[in-house]
Amino acid sequence: MKARGLRAYAIGYLIFLYAPIVLLPIFAFNDSRIIAFPLSGFTTNWFTEMWADRQLWQALRNSLVISGSTAVIATVLGVFGARASTRYSFPGKGGLVGLIMLPLVLPEMIVAMSLLVVLLAISVPLSIFTVILGHVLITTPFAVAILSSAFQSLDKSLEEAAYDLGEGPVSTFRLIILPLVAPGIISSLLICFTISLDEFIIAYFLAGADTVLSSYIYGQFRFPAKVPAMLALGTILVLVSVILLSIAEFFRRRGIAKTGGKDTGGFL
Amino acid sequence: MAKTTSVLGRSEARSGLMLISPTALYAVLLLAAPLGTVVLYSLLTGGRGVITWDFTLANYIEVWTGPVYRAIMLRSLLVALSVTVVTVAIAYPIAYFVSFHVQPSKKSLWLFLITIPFWTSYLIRVFLWKVILGYNGVINSGLLGIGIIDEPLTWINYNVGALVVTLAHAYAPFAILPIFVALEKIDRSLLEAGQDLGESRLRTFWRVTLPLSMGGVIAATLIVFIPTIGDYVTPDLIGGGKLPMIANLMEVQMLKINNKPLGSAIAVSAMVIVAILSVAFVMVNRRFLGPAK
Secondary structure (H helix, E strand, O other): OHHHHHHHHHHHHHHHHHHHHHHHHHHHOEOOOOOOOOOOOEOOHHHHHHHOOHHHHHHHHHHHHHHHHHHHHHHHHHHHHHHHHHHOOOOOHHHHHHHHHHHHHOOHHHHHHHHHHHHHHOOOOOOHHHHHHHHHHHHHHHHHHHHHHHHHOOOHHHHHHHHHOOOOHHHHHHHHHHHHHHHHHHHHHHHHHHHHHHOOHHHHHHOOOOOOHHHHHHHHOOOHHHHHHHHHHHHHHHHHHHHHHHHHHHHHHHHHHHHHHHHHHHHO | OHHHHHHHHHHHHHHHHHHHHHHHHHHHHHHHHHHHHHHHHHOOEEOOOOEEOOOOOHHHHHHHHOHHHHHHHHHHHHHHHHHHHHHHHHHHHHHHHHHHHOOHHHHHHHHHHHHHHHHOOHHHHHHHHHHHHOOOOHHHHHHHHHOOOOOOOOOOOOOHHHHHHHHHHHHHHHHHHHHHHHHHHOOHHHHHHHHHOOOOHHHHHHHHHHHHHHHHHHHHHHHHHHHHHOOOHHHHHOOOOOOOOHHHHHHHHHHHOOOHHHHHHHHHHHHHHHHHHHHHHHHHHHHHHOOOO
16 A cells, blocks of 8 residues: 555656656647647757757867767776775875865856866966866766776775786786776766766856857757757757666676676686 | 885875875866865955955955845755755655665666656756746646636746756756665664564654665755755746846856955855755754764
């Protein structure tokens, strides 16, 4: 009885979560510039209009450069941070790790404004480069968190075995550790990429004259006539992020299976 | 033997520090230094676009006593606290359901379903709520079309309630995951013990499950509260610019009016408020769990 009530509540909750997103394709294919009921007819015009929008493509290119660079840099920094914090103990560890993870508990506006103040003070021109600086800062904690759990599930005896067999620290890392945490690295890349792509505040304030996808969408919302094309874009973005997430989930599960499998294999 | 350990220990410390240094250096240069600069700025004297090296507390006095600033800060607090309470309260039963009533093999599917909306563009989700709740929006046009109402509802748009609904939707998955993790860690035999000792299900929940999951509830509270109090997009899109919050105020002072010291004082004040409330949430949790823990 209680379980059934909870199940009904859970389904209601999922409807609440998905209701706005369901509206995206409905109005993206609706033949009216006004987003309201009743629906007037089916059209793919908004997708065509969006596809022909040159500024949008430029914003997308900028966003992809930012998200790609951010994902790589944050994941590399994440590998250093996670490896150091899971494998070694050293003085000041708590403080340093705390500082690295701090952006998780700071409102993004404060991160954006403090970076902006410094960049303006030392007159660094704002561009997609400065957005990358900000995005690396806020995605590194996610990379560290994901990679820490990957490094933690490593069996230390594998590493010791490599040392016993005459490998040095660098080759051990490359030959033993890296392949085992590879799934963690891939999911860190994907998560950082997705966060960076979706991020708005830093991209809006630190990009200067450059537009990125999120700030472009934000600008277009001011013009009611442009809204349907943005809903079409939103529909595509939802599809893309669902696909990316499914891939990330696949690699995460394979990673668990991989380390788990190796562990028992070693004992056998 | 003891000597080797100490040598190893020292080299371990050195390797650890070397390994973490790129990441730590990045955080020092791009986070600690800018935050330090903001704190410094907040103590200087500013005007339109100029900053003079006169140390003063005037910015803080203005931020904490000026009626406009106070109204905006109180609104931010009210919105953030309401969003937090609503989000955590509606998230708890879901986390409970997935943890206690879903078969283990299906749990990850449920979590996946819950997190997907969170990964779709935040901006577009916020904008969709504007479309849903707006004066000529989906709800109003739908209800008018069916004939339930004769003129558009006005109490659903451009108010604090609309901000709360939008933000509660935006941060929902954030609240579910930490509570779910805390519930998963509870030893199920404790619940059986409670019931064997004659407690009712409700009392077992109240005296065992809820206290043991409070850690997750506090984590959820912080995860929702911190970004919502600094939210910039929702007040702008949903509030139509008429219901600014701290982030909008910061933008105006930092960029439009270009009084960076005053803007910095607002930023530092916001950080202090967030820090005080975070500590308070954690302390409440300690009280709740009692001295035994």
